[in-house]
Amino acid sequence: MDFDLSWLLLGFPAAFVLGWLASRLDLRQLRLENRQAPKAYFRGLNYLLNEQQDQAIDAFIEAVQNDPDTQELHFALGNLFRRRGEYQRAVRVHEHLLSRGDLSRADRERAQHALAQDFLSAGLLDRAEAALQKLEGTKFENEARLALLAIYERSREWAQAEAVAQKLDAAGQASYATRRAHHLCEQALEHSSQGAAEQALALLKQACELAPEAPRPAIDLAALQLRAGDSAAAYETLRRLSEVAPMALPLYAAQLQQAAQGARRTDEARALLRARYAQSPSIDVLEALMALGSGPDEEASEESAASTAGTPPRHGYLRHLQHQPASLVAASRWLSQEKFSDDDRTHAPVQRALDQAARPLLRYRCAACGFEAHQHFWHCPGCQAWDSYPPRRVEEL
Template sequence: MDFDITLILMGLPVAFVLGWLASRMDLRQLRMENRQAPKAYFKGLNFLLNEQQDQAIDAFIEAVQNDPDTSELHFALGNLFRRRGEYERAVRVHEHLLSRGDLSEDDRHRAQHALALDYLKAGLLDRAEDALLKLEGTRFEAQARLALLANYERSRDWEHAALVAQKLESSGQGSFKGRLAHYLCEQAATLATAGHTEEANVLLNEAIATAPEAPRPRMDLAQLQSKAGHAAQACTTLTDAMHAAPTAVGLIAPLLAQQAIAAGQEPKALDLLKKVYAHGHSLDVLDAIVALEAASTHTTPTAREWYARHLETEPSLVAAAKWIAGEKLEHEAFHPHVQRALDNAVKPLTRYRCAACGFEAKVHFWQCPGCQAWDSYPARRVEEL
């Protein structure tokens, strides 16, 4: 049978037309898919801007299904899950990213950082620590160290917190000397409770050398010296603290008065506290002066006279309540009721308030129980702020 070339020539245009139609259909399908993915993506962004997180999550899930290879969509979805408190779903999204072999190195580090944040928010501190340690040497190193620092503080692992703070200090991320001093004080307190006084002394002296202007190391050292029966030595340490940290005299003065009375050094302490009070009119310093003069054998002004003098310069309700406590009223039978009302009214004024979050407390904290900030409590009570 002879081969007919005419059939081939007639079939070529048909094959060309069929190929062209097939390519047009593929292009149309690809364009539709590309249009659908951005549309779902922008719809999710719109929901997110309008604080509609549920709808935003649904839109991003749709976008991920249309374009499963886009890492940005996964990051957006994972962050949304974390913000909503759905930490398990956030972890699954970021673990899926890390399992992908086509992910760039930078995106891998980014996913590792996001996974660490998921664990932190979920309270899985051990897993968070492992995830954050893997970020050493990446562009997320500084952020990871700060998160590690917060993690160690939360778990009260002061030794590791100190190591991380030293790394941050040496890398130029800011001054962490104050925090380092606190960490050393926390370790010293644990040792002192366990009866290891000498080791606690070493750490407190190291804290003083680390942050000479910080009041806490010297105050803690003075209390340790007092427990050991060295009241005179404690007085010297607290006197040094007043010179090193003049803004904390309100905290130091009561301790100094207590140790001066125990050591029989009332006149020396009185002289110092009177000079300090003349410059700041702190009510805590005034209370320390009153306590010292009450214990002194010398003839001095009474407590009421001191509070009256204070009222001449400072309109203090606390001082007024203390002054009237020793005043004989015309209707003395009502004095206890008046005094009780005044004492109740001044209670909020004698608290300490965190400058970072406003959390108020009866006692002074070095680290705020509310926001966990260090040294956020001024050494002055609410009335004097």
């Protein structure tokens, strides 16, 4: 059978036409997909601007499916998941990015930072710590250190917190000396509770040198010196503190009075407290003066004699009311020491009512979040801010 060349001549053009048609179909499909991806992306942006997060997520998922190699879409989707509280989905998106071998170094660092934020938002502090530590030496280093510092402070890992704060201090962007002093004081408290007084003393002296104008290191150091029976050293510590931090005197007035009595320097302490009280009246300074046998004024012979006999000089509260006419605390404490003829019938219920009304006024209030407490905190348990509690009670603010 002879081969017919005419079929070959007809087959070449037909194959060419079929190949051309196939290529055109592929190009049209590619153009269609490329057009769909941007449309889905911009549709997601439009939903996001209109605060329609559910629709925005659906649009971004569609865009990612059409173009799985686009990093920006993954970042946008992961951030949306985190903002909605869907932390597991956010973690999966960012871990998928980190698993890609074609990711640039800048995008890898960005994905690592986003993953750390996912863990922080979810409250997984141990995993957040590990993720943040991998950002050392990147452009996110400073932000990662701040987050690590917050983690260590919240978990009360004070040695690690001080180490991170030291790095931040060395970076020179801000001073962390006072914060580091707080960390040293916290470590000193732990050592002191374990009976390691020498280690606690060394840490407190280091804190005083690091932040000489901060009141807490000196106050804690004086308390440790008083417990050790060294009243003279405690008085000298607080006397120096009164020169650099006079506004904090209400916090350590009672300690100063105790140290002065132990060191036999009551006259000097009385003059110091009276001078500070004249500048800024405070119920705590007043009661320290009364414990030393003196009221807020010079003419206190009657009160001094009464104090020596063991009776508190109640007239000091009356003089305080001259400076602070609205002081319900002073009025309540003066009334508690007064004697009336019908004491059993009226004094006790009136006293209870006044004490109950004055109790909230004796609290300390955080200036950052408004959290109130009966004791003064250096580290607010509400908002975790340092030195946010004024040294004066609510009534005196």
